Amino acid sequence: MEPDIIFQPLNFRNLTVKNRIFRSNISGRFDNYDGSGTQTRINWEEKFARGGVGGIISSFVPVSIRGRIVPNYATIDRDERIPFWRKLGEKVHEYDCKFIMQLSHSGRQQDIAGIENLKRKPLSSTSKIESFHGFRPQAMTHAEIQETVQHFADGARRARQAGLDGVELHGANGYLITQFLSSGVNDRTDEYGGSLENRARFLLDVIRAIRREVGNDFHLQVKISAVDFNAAVIPWEKKGNTLEDTLQICRWVEEAGADAIHVSTGSLFPHPRNPIGGLPAEMIAQTYDSMISSGVFTFRNFLLMRYRLLRPIFRLLWNRQRGKVIEGVNLEDSRAIKKNVQIPVLCTGGFQTASFIRQAINTGACDGVSIARALVANNDLVNIFAQGKDRPEKPCTHCNKCLANVIENPLGCYEVSRYDGDYDAMIRQVMSVFIPSGFE
Ligand SMILES: Cc1cc2nc3c(=O)[nH]c(=O)nc-3n(C[C@H](O)[C@H](O)[C@H](O)COP(=O)(O)O)c2cc1C
Ligand code: SF4
Numbered sequence: 001m002e003p004d005i006i007f008q009p010l011n012f013r014n015l016t017v018k019n020r021i022f023r024s025n026i027s028g029r030f031d032n033y034d035g036s037g038t039q040t041r042i043n044w045e046e047k048f049a050r051g052g053v054g055g056i057i058s059s060f061v062p063v064s065i066r067g068r069i070v071p072n073y074a075t076i077d078r079d080e081r082i083p084f085w086r087k088l089g090e091k092v093h094e095y096d097c098k099f100i101m102q103l104s105h106s107g108r109q110q111d112i113a114g115i116e117n118l119k120r121k122p123l124s125s126t127s128k129i130e131s132f133h134g135f136r137p138q139a140m141t142h143a144e145i146q147e148t149v150q151h152f153a154d155g156a157r158r159a160r161q162a163g164l165d166g167v168e169l170h171g172a173n174g175y176l177i178t179q180f181l182s183s184g185v186n187d188r189t190d191e192y193g194g195s196l197e198n199r200a201r202f203l204l205d206v207i208r209a210i211r212r213e214v215g216n217d218f219h220l221q222v223k224i225s226a227v228d229f230n231a232a233v234i235p236w237e238k239k240g241n242t243l244e245d246t247l248q249i250c251r252w253v254e255e256a257g258a259d260a261i262h263v264s265t266g267s268l269f270p271h272p273r274n275p276i277g278g279l280p281a282e283m284i285a286q287t288y289d290s291m292i293s294s295g296v297f298t299f300r301n302f303l304l305m306r307y308r309l310l311r312p313i314f315r316l317l318w319n320r321q322r323g324k325v326i327e328g329v330n331l332e333d334s335r336a337i338k339k340n341v342q343i344p345v346l347c348t349g350g351f352q353t354a355s356f357i358r359q360a361i362n363t364g365a366c367d368g369v370s371i372a373r374a375l376v377a378n379n380d381l382v383n384i385f386a387q388g389k390d391r392p393e394k395p396c397t398h399c400n401k402c403l404a405n406v407i408e409n410p411l412g413c414y415e416v417s418r419y420d421g422d423y424d425a426m427i428r429q430v431m432s433v434f435i436p437s438g439f440e
Contacts, residue, residue, distance in 0.1 A: 005361045006354060006385060010054065010368050012344055013259045015166055015219040017098050017368070019054040020361055021382050024348045024370035025102050025170075025223070027059030027073065028411025030433070033114070035065065035075030037084035039438030042091050044411075047433070048375055049097035052382030056092060057168055057223075057262070057370060060104040060175075063155040064148070066123060067105030067176065070407065071114040076101065076155040085162035098165040100219065103155045105148060107176030108137030109269065111291055111407065123148070125179045125186040125193065125202070131234045132268055134296030137179075145192065145202060148176070153209040156220070166219025168262060169206060173225060173269040177203050181249060182267050184230030184240030200249050207256040221260035221346070222253050226333030228267035232321040240267050243333055247340045254341045262346045262370060263334040270403060272322040275373060276329045276350050277398030279318050281305040287408040326350040326398055328360060335365040346370050352395055354385040376402055377413045394418045410434070 010017045030040040048056055062068035062075045075081060085101070092099045108124040110117065111133075123144060124137035140148070156167045171177035179185045180202040186193045192201050203222070210220055228240025241249075250261050266274045285305040292298050304314040323329070327350040334347035347366035351357055352374035360366055375381050377396035384392050401414035412430030419426040 005358055010344060012166075012219055012221075014217050015098065015259070017054040018096055019052075019382065020368035021053050021357070021385075022100075022346060022368060022370040023048040023053045023056040023375050024372035025057050025059045025168075026372040026376065026411070028406050028409075028433075029070055029072035030410070031072050031074040033071045035062065035068070035071075035073070035077060036081070037074035037088065039436065040434055041074055042088050043435065044433050045088060045099070046091050046095075047379040049092040049095035051375065051378075051380035052386060053097060053371075053375065054368075054382075055098035055100060055165070057100045058102045060106075060170060061101050061155070063103050063105055063151040065114070065116050066120070067107070067148070067151070068114065068117075069106045069110055069175075070112045076103065076158050077151070079158060082158050082162045085159065085164060089162055089164045100166040100168050100221065101155075101159040101164050102168045102170050102223070103152050103159070104170035105151070105176035107179040108135045109174050109179075110135060111294060113294065124176065125188055125199075128185075128187060129296060131237050131297075133291070133294060133298050133301065135294065136296065139188065142190075145205075149202070149205045149209045152206045153213040156210040156218070157213045160214050160218050166221065166259075167210070168221045168223055169203070169210075169258075170223055171203055171225075172223040172262075172264040172266075173271065173274060174267045175269070177206070178225060178228075178267055181224075182228050182230060182240045183245070184228055184238040184267055196245055196248060200252055203249070204252055204256045207253065207258055211257045216257065219259050220257065221262055222258050223262040223264055224249065224253075225265050225267060226263050226330060226337060227265055229265065229271065229273060229321055230267040232266070232272050233268070233317050235320070243336060246333075247337060250337050250341050254343050258343065260344045260346060261337055261341060262348065263330050263337055263366070264348050265330050265333070270400075272318050272320070273329060274349065275398070275400060275403060276322070276326050277373075278400045279315060280399060280401050280404045281311050281314055282308075283401055283404040283414075287405060290407055327352060327356055328365075331360055331365045335363075338364060338366060344368070348372070350398065352381070352391060354390045373398060373400075373402060376411070377415070377418060
């Protein structure tokens, strides 16, 4: 019998992972306001390591306080953060699971700026108001660009000093790197804007700076949106980058020294195609109120979700370009990227079925997959696959209720039908992330 490709090790240039399934970047606001880490985050990551994933790719880890999306996410903005990340890495390693830190900067996409950022505008490639939430950024000066490039390099150095297994640059989903890459967002007229080569300069500067800082033998991957779909929600927006643009960017990324590509989609987060699935508008309205003061269109969005009679308008806008595919929504883009580069390619988006994942890898669409929500629903999904089952008994419905809650409530699976309608059982499961507290 052919060995199961899902359980074959994946060899990157500087890292070997025991199987082909990664926990994709996902976390709740589990840490302290100032960006110091907590036992809760360690508990969160341990759930997935125990459940059998080969590697965990962390959620958004800000390289500076100015670059965070919300408070209460652990940061890597100073050396004092290293001991926490070391402890987290050691816990995950107990399960022979690798840990890759996602180095991130929000740019203009700052959902809740936090008190330290309240008196300054978020940095971006542009000063244009973002068209969905209405975030108000300020175009970065050359000095700010250079400083931010160094923040990424320092973050990579700290991740290495913490004994982690690699870093990922968050170059997808509308955050700062996308804001430079995207023709729909970047309106600069200097050497960081205009042509594709100029728009890619910031990302390539970051990769080269990291290589200078940590050397050539530390794993570095880049998460990228294969297609921007920048006009998906607001029809009069520019379309943004195409797959052809991204194929060229990926070739440059490889030349600059990256070890892998992680394929995602969309120039905004969340985006109709990411995370693909349901739009629980009523539930989103219960938490989106925390963002009302963050942008000039946030109150409009809140009203469109809050009132039943207005919801069809919001649904119409949100679902216009969503498409019907859920499992493997980015797979054909990943296949095209894989044909264009020599380095391994990971793909995210809707994966939950062993036979589907096996086929995706066997037919050359990707070398491994990353999973977020299906692992939130079933932390032990990989162990379930190892037992020969194709799908879990109570699969993730991709309803996006976890996403709807994350801005205010602890992250977990909020689909009560998965708990046979038992609300208390659901809350017990969600709250299990706080145990142990670290003070026993
Ligand atoms: C609540 C939530 C938080 C997320 N946070 C991040 C993040 O910090 N960084 C990131 O790159 N992607 C983030 N994602 C996207 C996921 O990593 C993943 O790529 C996406 O959900 C598609 O995979 P899935 O269908 O397996 O969930 C998040 C998704 C959800 C639902
Ligand atoms: S709430 Fe649960 S079922 Fe719904 S998308 Fe999130 S993890 Fe999946």
